[in-house]
Amino acid sequence: MAPHRASSATLAGAYPFLTAPALDRGVLVGTDALTGGPFCFDPWDLYAAGELTNPNLLLAGVIGQGKSALAKSLAVRSIAAGRRVYVPGDPKGEWAAVARAVGGVVLALGPGSAVRLNPLDAGDGDPAAVHGRRARLLVALAETTLGRPLRPAEHGALDAAVTVAARRPAPTVPDVIDALAAPDPDAARADGSTAVERTAEGREVAHGLRRLVRGDLAGLFDGPSTGHLDPAAPMVALDLSRLGSNEDALALAMTCTSAWLEAALAAPGAGPRWVIYDEAWRLMRSQALVQRMQAQWKLSRAYGIANLLILHRLSDLDAVGHAGTEARAIAAGLLADCSTRVIYRQETDQLAATAAALGLTGTERDLLPALGRGTGLWKLPRRSHVVHHHLHPDEAALFDTDAAMRAYPTGKVPS
Structure with missing residues (x-):
């Protein structure tokens, strides 16, 4: 050659x-x-x-x-x-020892854990941004539990429920479910609907979200947070190993924890x-x-x-x-x-x-x-x-x- x-x-x-x-x-x-x-x-x-x-x-x-x-x-x-390091979901629990070794924080979620995270925690930001984060999270959770995309009317019902729940200082997933079951008549009328129609439009969404309240994830994401993210911690690891091989539960938990971290990720100057x-x-x-x-x-x-x-x-x-x-x-x-x-x-x-x-x-x-x-x-x-x-x-x-x-x-x- x-x-x-x-x-x-x-x-x-x-x-x-x-x-x-x-x-x-x-x-x-x-x-x-x-x-x-x-x-x-x-x-x-x-x-x-x-x-x-x-x-x-x-x-x-x-x-x-x-x-x-x-x-x-x-x-x-x-x-x-x-x-700094965030591990929003550790399915095998392998990052817990690493986080502790560097002086970080480990939050273990699952059966038998006393830790609870409220995925609707607002974090910093203007009200429109906070509302958007909450709505996107709940859409993701509902679509995962229902196994299908939400219909336009369901999006409307869920968005209205998030608005009603946000009237509380620290809204939770159960507050949104309650708002889906009993919509605000005035808000429904302003959207050209009725409370009866809106209840029907949000019924399946409410059933889907109830898995976080009465299903296998009950007690993890259905109330005020008992664990708090320290922005100064060198590492934060969310240990999900207690969920075992339940892939649906892992996906829902990861969706919640990633949303919980999103407020911290968006914080300026971090x-x-x-x-x-x-x-x-x-x-x-x-x-x-x-x-x-x-x-x-x-x-x-x-x-x-x-x-x-x-x-x-x-x-x-x-x-x-x-x-x-x-x-x-x-x-x-x-x-x-x-x-x-x-x-x-x-x-x-x-x-x-x-x-x-x-x-x-x-x-x-x-x-x-x-x-x-x-x-x-x-x-x-x-x-x-x-x-x-x-x-x-x-x-x-x-x-x-x-x-x-x-x-x-x-x-x-x-x-």
Whole structure:
């Protein structure tokens, strides 16, 4: 074959690892596998420098390759750099120990817990913004429990009920249900309806919301908050592990907790914050929750937050819906709004879909099955790196998620 000569700028398009400059802005992650130099990352610094178009990050990789350790070390090290961390839903309870270790707050929700959160807590903001947050939350909850989109008349009935409930100093979900069952006649008349008609229009919505009052989530989101978010806490983790494998309950709880955090995220002057969605494949089953996440992604720059979405593989998006559906398009939009993609080892049958979804080159795609534990491909706009993630021994002990697998030597499992 005849030799070919080209500039490094040209060759970078075919083999991007040849010319990627060092990334030394932010917290230390590990070492660049190709140069041996340190690799650092901070989405806010890189966004300010024009390296990123948004601060959001996608982390994907098969089980057991170190995704969780990377996410936790990035969170803890970012705290040392002055960032804060929110984990709006921890399905397995793995972030609780991390939050306590850094002096953060853990709120455990589920059967047997004394913690209750009022998802309608107003937070700061003008009345119109507060009303909008409450209405969007209740629409998401109702659509999740009913398993369908609300009809226009139902939207109207729910909006009117939120207005009536807001006459109380601290409205709760039961207040909204009561307002749906007994609408304000004057408000209905002003909307060209009657109280009887409005009651009929909101009946199914009220039944859907009652799951939070009398169903499996009773006692968690149906009264004034007993747990409060400390904006000065370095980390806040909402432990949902007590909900077990109930996917519907998890989706409803995540919708409530994300809304509860939304007021804090929108607070001005709170500084840069990570919002981490671990085990996101479970969250993807709820279209209403994915839609709320999409809105948060779009507002990340305005809020000063960086969302971290953790998946096993890109086919996890199938849980949202089939290709071509609105739900699948929304989920794909979350990926598009992640300027940074960190991909750990992928199985060979996932390579084509992963490369297509994330815009990988052929070289990057072929690299994925060969990545070792703790090594990932970091793909940023205009640059790519292969990075060995390094853990301090204290971090390794704190972040360990495999202890149960090593608890008993072969042949010594207790009876």
